[in-house]
Structures are given as structure tokens and as C-alpha cells.
Amino acid sequence: MKVARHPVTLKPITIAQYRFEFGPPYQGQIKLLRPEATCPACHEALLIRGEKVEADRMTFSHYPASATKPSVFCPIKAAGKHKYEVLCPVDEDPLRTRQLRESFFANWKLHWRRFAQYVGYADIGDFISMIKVADKSNVWRYRSLQEHEVIIVFMLTSDFKPVLGKGTEPLRKNWVRFWFESRATSFEDFWNLQTNHKVIIRTEYNVPVGKRGLKPDYLEQFKVLDMSHNYLANRREGDDHVPDYVERRMIQAFRNLLGISSVVTGSLSRSMPKL
Structure with a gap:
């Protein structure tokens, strides 16, 4: 590092x-x-x-492990081996599952803006792909999952590559990866943490040309993110504003998906011209 x-x-x-x-x-x-x-x-x-x-x-x-001081699990140290997985919960509340998913779509603009803020120069295509993965892996079924925490799953199950700009300078030169602090080794652990312990680590890796993998030696920056703040609770004017192309892509991706609220689809369609 x-x-x-x-x-x-x-x-x-x-x-x-x-x-x-x-x-x-x-x-x-x-x-x-x-x-x-x-x-x-x-x-x-x-x-x-x-x-x-x-x-x-x-x-x-x-420090290397020794007889007197065994190695402590660290997600950064195990970067090449450790991958967070979304495991299907067994104590699902079907009504809550449906309500969580519908509410997420109703508030998708706020979720997208916060996601893009954390990642930095995020692509709406990545966001759409992650929602589809969330559907496939049944993220919504976690009983303890709060709506503003859904994007945590998106961030912790993906790596975000450097973003090239139109000019000579990249919009983001480094790879970005998110980690739990080691007190949580799984999503289930994280949901069960006390609110003041719900933090994740945003790390940036400067990978040398010709090298592959986000090795600890390449870690160049980190930031601790407090994920306990519910950004849905105190909305301000403009929080739900997104560029036209972002809204258009979301409509194209989720117009025909089962489970999305017809009210949500209708409000989106009325705000955009027909494609």
C-alpha cells in the first residue's frame, strides 16, 4: 500500500x-x-x-504471521482471493421483498446520484447491470437490508475501471474498489452491525501499465464512507434530477420487467418523450 x-x-x-x-x-x-x-x-x-x-x-x-501473533483477516490483504458474495437469505418476508424493490425503483434517481457520487464518474450502464444482478441474486430478500443500503451491494460486488475523458486527462485514472472493514466479512455481517459501525472503505488502485489485478501494493488512496446516513430521509430540491440520457437508458432497460410498479413506469414515461 x-x-x-x-x-x-x-x-x-x-x-x-x-x-x-x-x-x-x-x-x-x-x-x-x-x-x-x-x-x-x-x-x-x-x-x-x-x-x-x-x-x-x-x-x-x-506484518507476517508468527507463532505469537497469528494473521488477522484483512480484505485488502486478501484482495486477489476475497470476493463478497450475495447469499440467498432463508428468512425472507415476501411482502417486504416486494415493497423494497418497488420503493427502490420509485427512488431510483436518488439512488443513482448517490451511487455515482461514491464511485465517481459512474456509467449508467454499470448501474443498470447491477440492478439486474440484484434481481438475479435476490438482494431484495435480505430482511435487514434498508433501501439506502442497496447500493452498497452494487459497490461491494464490483470493480470500477479507470474512466477516460474526451481530452488528454482521464476523468478517473485509478481503479476503484470498495471493502467492508474487517469486522464484517459478509453482507449478513454488515446488515447486523450497529448503525454507528456501518462504514465501508473506498480504495483507489494505480495499476502499473502491463500489470493485472488490484494488488495491495497498488493501493494509492482510501476514504472511509459512513453508510449509516439515510440519504432518502432529507431530500432537497434537485436531488432527483438526472440527465436525459440517464433517464432514457433506465426506461429502456426496465420498462418491461415484471415487478416494477406501473405508477413508477407511468411517471417516467410522462417525463420523457417516446423513444
């Missing part, structure tokens, strides 16, 4: 910033005691690999 949590403030800190504030690991032959930066996801202490020779490719890394 190129960035970690500051030992005191817990805000993101780069290796250069850490060394500037806390100094090098040694003064002569004497090892200096420095507070340890921690991992954004699992909060375990990190070491800096390559620091003794001040290599250009220094990285924050987890």
Missing part, C-alpha cells in the same frame, strides 16, 4: 508524509521507536517494506 492510516489522526498518510513526520527507522545503528501506521480495513499495524535501503518502491505492508 502507498497509503495507510495515520497513527494518531487515523487520516490517510503516505510513506513520504509518515517519514517526514516520524523520521527514518534507524539513527546510525539505533532503531528508533515510531508509532505504527495502521491498515485502513483491518486496523492492524503496518511495516514499511524497502525502507532500510530507502528504495523507490517502499510500501506499507502487513
